[in-house]
Amino acid sequence: MLNNLSKKIIIITLFVLLLLSMIVSCTIGPETIPFGDTVKLMLAKLPGIKSFIDVTDIKNTHVQILYVVRIPRIIGAALIGMALAGAGVIFQGVLRNPLAEPYVLGISSGAAFGGTLMIVTGVSFKILNMTSVSIGAFLGAIITMYLVYNIAKVGMKASVTTLLLSGIAVSFLLSSMVSLMIALNREQVEKIVFWTMGSLSAIKMNQIEVIYIPILLSVAVFIFFARDLNVLLLGEESATSMGIDVNLLRKILLFTASVATAFSVSVSGIIGFVGLIVPHAMRLVVGPNHKYLIPATILSGGIFLIISDTIARTIIAPSQLPLGVVTAIIGAPYFIFLLYRSNQVKR
């Protein structure tokens, strides 16, 4: 087991890697933009120092590609990766179940249902720069979570098992409704499928402006409750006897993690695996103490999604792969490797 100092060093390293991966990813694409120019163009957007940066010598097409296409997409990947991985570690901690992930309470199928409904009905409007599909997905996610929680609730509290089971039941119901809508609307199938497999290709800066505050606030809430989650590792009764209001903690964290997930899904579609494997990978690196686990997971989630999205947009350029496919193809074997290695160590 690593000592606490090396865990802190890992977190700082991950932070540096996150910034670095953002810059490197900006340089990669059909049009390669030099590293130095990328850094300059990024710094030129920061208030305070922009007057000291001279960007006049950089090609105008590069400026356009970076500001309009790549930067929004990479910031989006970082934010969504942070939100999904953070929500994953929270769901696993608060439900005390290692298989829990951001979509476990039916959130993903709720979002898919809401988004698909908007696509097939052709309803089109915009609120706060969010398209009707995004808003449908967001509402679908939140309403489904609320529904699942209330189905599972007996008296004052919901037990973890009934919560997971009602999540699965509602999930199946909504997924088959999505399949039904696909079957009845063959001409929209590509649009729906691409969206239910996740993609950041359509993300715009004005969408980032909508999601970044709720996501960063949620992340702050996750970190705020790190110690409570550690106490909850000892069991619900022990946690209560150690002064934690388990019921209230569960409500706050389930709500916050669901909101973070819903905001992510609303702009990117459903990206699987991030919320499951990143927390587990980090648990193997820094251990189960949430004080280190939460920050490490959030930062790695951002890095993981930036790398995955860079692959998704470059590997078969000019076409793009669905992001959910890339995260699963990288994520699943890596996860199996980690499990295999940790079994080796334990034996």
Added chain:
Amino acid sequence: MHSITIENLNWSYDQKEILKDISLKIKGGLFTGIIGPNGSGKTTMAKLLSKLLKTSKKTIFINNEDLSEIKIAQLAKSMAMVPQTTNITYDLTAYEVVLLGRTPHLKRFQQESHKDYEIVKAVMEETDTWQYKDRLIHQLSGGERQRVIIARALAQEPEVLILDEPVTYLDVHHQIQVMTLIKQLSETRNMTIVTILHDLNYALKYCDQVMMLHDGKVFKYGEPTEVVTKENILHVYDLDVSILEHPVTQLPLVVF
């Protein structure tokens, strides 16, 4: 020393009465055992005393303070609870588990201080678990783990310690070890200890006071030798036993 006063306590679950009109005073600084057959309300009693279940106002008083008025975060500074089993699947070390016992005394972002580490070391030495401090909690044997959990409870610096069948799942060697530890804590720390027990002989050997529950009522409460008798056991457990004298300790010994 914190006494526990119970006044007209009733508790029902789904219209089924579990505890009926209980009133008694558990003296501070003593080791009290709760015995009784399955379904007599022992666990409910322990959960109500430790506020895992919430009861109505003015029924339970800890050191003359109404338990229903004490916030659980506040209560955790003066009362600790050891459950029957603690199932921790994540890779926490014994030391980390005991350190979590300091949580009630720490503010949200406050780092553990030198004093907290001192307390953790002291309670781990007291429970003879310092040797396992770097071992993972789920790799310890049942008896070792239960002593770590008791150390975690002690790290809360409680005045009152409540244990729910702490030895039920242990082998006889570890049962004696844990019971001896609890007895020793009661003597050296002057804590008020309430323990649910199944083994009547442990109640006789280790407890200062015994509460015998029957059908949700306190059937008898008092000195172990006055409570654990042939007549009471026949009445409460519907079991005809013999009471012999232990050849070495001269204590009464229940034989089935």
